[in-house]
Amino acid sequence: MVSRAERPTTLLGLGTALPQHPLTAERAREILVELFPRVRPVTLPPVNRYTVTPLEPRGRALGDAMEAYRTYAPELAVQAARSALDEAGVDALEIDTVITTSCTGYLVPALDIDLIARLGLREDVRRIPSTEHGCTAGLAALGVAHQQLQAKGD
Numbered sequence: 001m002v003s004r005a006e007r008p009t010t011l012l013g014l015g016t017a018l019p020q021h022p023l024t025a026e027r028a029r030e031i032l033v034e035l036f037p038r039v040r041p042v043t044l045p046p047v048n049r050y051t052v053t054p055l056e057p058r059g060r061a062l063g064d065a066m067e068a069y070r071t072y073a074p075e076l077a078v079q080a081a082r083s084a085l086d087e088a089g090v091d092a093l094e095i096d097t098v099i100t101t102s103c104t105g106y107l108v109p110a111l112d113i114d115l116i117a118r119l120g121l122r123e124d125v126r127r128i129p130s131t132e133h134g135c136t137a138g139l140a141a142l143g144v145a146h147q148q149l150q151a152k153g154d
Contacts, residue, residue, distance in 0.1 A: 001060040011142075013088025017098055019052040019072065031055060053075075068084035069105030074114045092119045096152075099144050101137040 025046050032039070052072035060068075077100065085092060098121065100112040110129035115121075128148075133140040 012090060013084040013086070015080040015083030015085070015087065017076040017083065019050040019076065021051045021053060021054050023049040023051055023055055025049075027055075066105055069102075073102065073105065073107070073111055074118070077111055077115050078118050081115060085119075092121050095119075095121050095125055097126040097128060097145070097148050099128045099130060099141045100149075101141040103134050103137040106131045119137060 013075065017054075023079055025048065028049055029043070085095075098112050099118060100110065100115065102111065110127070112127045114130050116125055116127070126148075128144055130137070130141055
């Protein structure tokens, strides 16, 4: 989230929200090998991942995956946004721009519509939904936020 205030461009707060099912790097590798047996086994960095539903080696249909995203993404987005606002000490009404991104899925209308309503943001808040960046989604969103602040002269 970007707030217009009389201060230099600074990241004031960062919020995260993790789904309830942890997935170790080793288990993620095992599942990849099961899903794609002809692909040479991969080494993943020792980073835990999280899923909203238990991950099954057989995978799931795209429609099922998108339904899970529709079910769980809004609440996780609200948790992360509230955490960022609290850490920054910024009131929701101070927010000028909402940038949402995900490497997991997308919604129509975009995730930010629900987020804006649930956080009580102003009706004139600028929306910048960003999709299809994969694992670089967060970095891409930070770049857009920086550009927005520079354009405003903040």
